[in-house]
Amino acid sequence: MKSFQALFIEKEADNTSLHFRETTLDNLPENEVTIEVHYSGINYKDGLAVLPEGKIVNQYPFIPGIDASGVVIESKSDRFQVGDEVIVTSYDFGVSYFGGYSEFIRVPAEWVVPLPQGLSLKEAMILGTAGFTAALSVDALESSGVRPETGKTAVSGATGGVGSLSTAILAKRGFSVVASSGKKDAKDFLQKFGASEVVSREAFQPEKIRALDKQLYAGAIDCVGGKPLSYLLTAVQYGGAVTTCGMSAGGKLDTTVFPFILRGVQLLGIDSVLCPMQKRTQIWQRLATDFKLANLDELATEINFQALPEALHQVMNGGVTGRYLVKIK
Structure with missing residues (x-):
């Protein structure tokens, strides 16, 4: 043996x-x-x-x-x-x-x-579950109708694995990304990933979250849950969408029905664990082709x-x- x-x-x-x-x-x-x-x-x-x-x-x-x-x-x-x-x-x-x-x-x-052809074993693990979850998130936003020409896209928790790779894939697809992070060295790091704008963690966690805020984003990828997710739902424009896949900022969601019934905002849950194999294979194929990072x-x-x-x-x-x-x- x-x-x-x-x-x-x-x-x-x-x-x-x-x-x-x-x-x-x-x-x-x-x-x-x-x-x-x-x-x-x-x-x-x-x-x-x-x-x-x-x-x-x-x-x-x-x-x-x-x-x-x-x-x-x-x-x-x-x-x-x-x-x-x-x-x-x-x-x-x-x-x-x-x-x-x-x-x-x-x-x-x-x-x-x-x-998939187009990825090496090494590249597949640079992506890993984080990259797969990021790709699921971008795919969901695109399927909901969010496009680069419809406006900026926000990413919370952007220096984490899912957040940074979401930022990179969105930038690859032509989106203008506003990335949020609490890390001091976040700006240079996130600009390397393709972020157009880097804001503080507090930018997505205002002291008071209104039922509806200014329509700043066409869509958003939330990687942390909690207060940032509550805020992003209020700041997405009419017909936009927000994906969510994490809870490091909290598992509780404090919101109202107003983003959904007055702006038609979609909240899209992202699960990588039990994702069906057909969808799983399609997403890995996208990571090797149109989502492939140079x-x-x-x-x-x-x-x-x-x-x-x-x-x-x-x-x-x-x-x-x-x-x-x-x-x-």
Whole structure:
């Protein structure tokens, strides 16, 4: 049995800790597709998984990591052959099922997406769940009728993974993006991603939120929930739309019916976890074609596998701008 390294979360009493351990393929869950992992990434949910109060992991020891890309080494499914390059994200992966912080993984075939032509394994994980969620958000805005010529588009939490990649994809599509962030170094970072204008976090969190505010934006991508989402709903113009996919600013939404019944504003929920495979494949195809970002290598900081524990803690301490790419192989 070939041994390999995986990063385990272990729990003792009320504390969790991270340790690299040697394990074997026989210790992975029995399933259809076995993959040698080349790259993974770090998402907010990965950071939560390492916290004892994060409410992500229920059983220990556990291998976290909600993203992985790599090469199939064994398959019991007709959909995949040895040597296929693939992506695995979402579902229970890295949450209640051993995840991508491992040199090898074994997963159900219905969780696996063939790597689309036009993306490398590395580029797929620079994007990861964050890029997939951002692409879902932009796709939803476009499907609702929001276009570059209809006005500016707002992005909240823009220095995070989903926010920064939403900004970049919108800019790629010709949108004028107003990006909001509380980070001191946000302006240069977000302009690199294509933001036309960078505003403070407070700009999307006025002291008093009116039932209807000035119609400043054709649409908005909200990545944080809470007060910014409440405000953006009031500031989107007639017939516009707002997508929402996060709750780092709060899970409560304080709003009225007025944006919906007087301006016809649409509130579009974005879920990447249970997104149907047909839609999932279409979105990854867009990330490899009309959503493809020219400067992907510049949009993430690459770290090696051994640096992962420290990076996970940095993410949860708020000390990271943008994305981490984790080189596993």
